[in-house]
Amino acid sequence: MTNSELNRLKDKAFQVFGIFCTFIGLVVLAIFLIDIVVEGAKRLDWDFLTSLPSRRASKAGIMTAWVGTLWILVLTTLIALPLGVAAGVYLEEYGKKGRWANFLEINIANLAGVPSIIYGLLGLEIFVRQMRLGSSLLAGALTLSLLILPIIIVTTREAIKAVPRSIRDGSYALGASKWQTVWNQVLPASFGSILTGIILALSRAVGETAPLIVIGALAYVPFTPSSPLDEFTVLPIQIFNWTSRPQEAFLTNAAAAIIVLLLLTFLLNGIAVYLRNRQQRKVKW
Amino acid sequence: MSKKHNKLEAKNLNAYYGDFHALKNINIAMDEKNVTAFIGPSGCGKSTFLRTLNRMNDYIEGFRVEGDILLDGRDIYAKDVRVDELRKEVGMVFQKPNPFPKSIFENVVYGLKIQGIKKKSILEEAAEQSLRQAALWEEVKDKLDKSALALSGGQQQRLCIARALAISPSVLLMDEPASALDPISTAKIEELIYELKNDYTIVIVTHNMQQAGRVSDYTAFFYMGELVEYNKTKSMFTSPKNERTQNYITGRFG
Numbered sequence: 001m002t003n004s005e006l007n008r009l010k011d012k013a014f015q016v017f018g019i020f021c022t023f024i025g026l027v028v029l030a031i032f033l034i035d036i037v038v039e040g041a042k043r044l045d046w047d048f049l050t051s052l053p054s055r056r057a058s059k060a061g062i063m064t065a066w067v068g069t070l071w072i073l074v075l076t077t078l079i080a081l082p083l084g085v086a087a088g089v090y091l092e093e094y095g096k097k098g099r100w101a102n103f104l105e106i107n108i109a110n111l112a113g114v115p116s117i118i119y120g121l122l123g124l125e126i127f128v129r130q131m132r133l134g135s136s137l138l139a140g141a142l143t144l145s146l147l148i149l150p151i152i153i154v155t156t157r158e159a160i161k162a163v164p165r166s167i168r169d170g171s172y173a174l175g176a177s178k179w180q181t182v183w184n185q186v187l188p189a190s191f192g193s194i195l196t197g198i199i200l201a202l203s204r205a206v207g208e209t210a211p212l213i214v215i216g217a218l219a220y221v222p223f224t225p226s227s228p229l230d231e232f233t234v235l236p237i238q239i240f241n242w243t244s245r246p247q248e249a250f251l252t253n254a255a256a257a258i259i260v261l262l263l264l265t266f267l268l269n270g271i272a273v274y275l276r277n278r279q280q281r282k283v284k285w
Numbered sequence: 286m287s288k289k290h291n292k293l294e295a296k297n298l299n300a301y302y303g304d305f306h307a308l309k310n311i312n313i314a315m316d317e318k319n320v321t322a323f324i325g326p327s328g329c330g331k332s333t334f335l336r337t338l339n340r341m342n343d344y345i346e347g348f349r350v351e352g353d354i355l356l357d358g359r360d361i362y363a364k365d366v367r368v369d370e371l372r373k374e375v376g377m378v379f380q381k382p383n384p385f386p387k388s389i390f391e392n393v394v395y396g397l398k399i400q401g402i403k404k405k406s407i408l409e410e411a412a413e414q415s416l417r418q419a420a421l422w423e424e425v426k427d428k429l430d431k432s433a434l435a436l437s438g439g440q441q442q443r444l445c446i447a448r449a450l451a452i453s454p455s456v457l458l459m460d461e462p463a464s465a466l467d468p469i470s471t472a473k474i475e476e477l478i479y480e481l482k483n484d485y486t487i488v489i490v491t492h493n494m495q496q497a498g499r500v501s502d503y504t505a506f507f508y509m510g511e512l513v514e515y516n517k518t519k520s521m522f523t524s525p526k527n528e529r530t531q532n533y534i535t536g537r538f539g
Contacts, residue, residue: 096346097346164383166379166381166383167383167385167386169341169377169379169383170379170383170384170385170445170448171385171395172341172344172372173339173341173372173376173377173379173449174372174376174395174396174399174448174449174452175369175370175372175373175396175399175400175452176369176395176396176399177369177399180399184395184399185385188386189386
């Protein structure tokens with residue numbers, strides 16, 4: 001066999017190996033999805049979405065859970081978005097580069113890697129106990145905001161770093177202040193990417209269970225929350241609760257709730273992908 | 286030719302990037318409503334000097350200046366000078382056209398809007414006037430609300446000139462404004478410079494000797510951070526006093 005034949009063979013071999021690796025992930029996901037849909041689809045109907053929780057599996061629904069999830073989603077966005085974007089803008093545009101900036105940067109990156117249950121413990125101490133918010137939606141949203149803040153800060157920085165120097169120069173040269181430049185040029189130009197990052201961070205927050213259990217979110221809440229200070233439950237906690245029951249019927253309920261949760265996260269991710277594509281089409285420097 | 290007054294003047298100007306001594310004891314006085322060209326090889330300090338004239342280097346870490354730069358006799362690096370006020374007086378056009386990713390109209394009126402001017406009639410009038418001055422009005426008058434990024438490179442550069450003129454500066458700094466453009470667009474920019482010097486003091490950095498010869502009244506030759514020679518363009522190109530100037534403009538180095 002000549003050398004070039006051997007090379008071609010190796011090339012082919014790697015291609016096959018690559019396809020195999022790619023498909024492992026896809027196959028696992030497919031098996032998982034099919035299993036869930038087969039199990040849960042039959043339980044999924046309007047009643048299931050609009051019923052309150054119950055001790056009897058056939059009567060139990062996920063109304064309180066998905067309403068709680070939406071509340072958490074909205075509150076977390078309201079808290080984390082301004083904080084994260086402002087911090088990102090400060091670090092990138094205002095903060096002096098130096099040892100202090102490096103220190104901050106490393107710590108924010110570290111924060112992004114802290115296990116979520118630790119955030120739960122922090123939230124329990126600060127929001128639930130010190131601030132006396134109790135196991136409320138607000139305490140939950142604040143805790144999840146802490147969890148996703150580092151992600152938002154990092155994405156914001158990356159996004160505004162991608163805005164070319166020449167745009168800022170153009171703005172400064174016309175007499176704009178730093179703030180005017182950030183507000184009128186840098187943020188609008190990078191907003192699509194920032195939004196994409198925020199949505200991905202939120203889709204992570206929606207799936208979080210551990211920190212919310214730690215701060216005391218309940219599985220059984222017999223009413224839908226009507227203010228940020230109400231107790232609450234969310235979809236993942238409901239699912240977790242149902243899967244830990246012995247009765248078969250609750251497992252079916254859990255599968256149906258998982259379908260709803262997955263649809264929600266797929267929807268969020270879909271929006272993020274859409275925004276990213278639109279941004280890439282729109283911006284040509 | 287009537288006597289013109291000194292618009293811009295540098296006195297014993299030194300500039301540093303950290304330890305690097307970028308400008309060495311520059312002394313120069315530029316007349317109003319003239320075109321002054323800065324020439325010299327890459328890294329000679331001409332762009333650095335241009336950018337000190339509207340303090341665009343302020344944001345660069347480690348950059349500092351010593352000495353004075355006087356605009357109409359006033360030191361622009363004095364403590365009581367506000368940079369945004371200075372830049373309304375001293376406009377700038379960059380090497381690569383850098384329109385904002387907004388509509389043509391929004392680009393032109395940006396400088397006015399950030400000054401707090403909101404009245405539509407004022408903005409529209411200013412936009413038309415600046416676009417006419419930049420010889421762009423006829424080409425864009427029917428698509429002012431279209432994205433500036435859809436214009437050609439030459440049109441974009443004239444838009445950037447219009448944008449700079451809209452805030453009525455008295456000085457216009459141009460950093461190789463035609464180096465990214467094709468010959469036809471370049472010719473248009475040069476014609477424009479010739480028109481504009483009736484109303485503005487223009488300082489232009491260029492790598493193109495012919496361009497310096499065509500558009501400028503005075504030329505300054507920079508080399509290794511020093512101002513080697515400064516004279517009327519005609520005299521400089523016909524009988525340079527310094528040997529280095531002669532070598533550079535005849536293309537023996539650079």
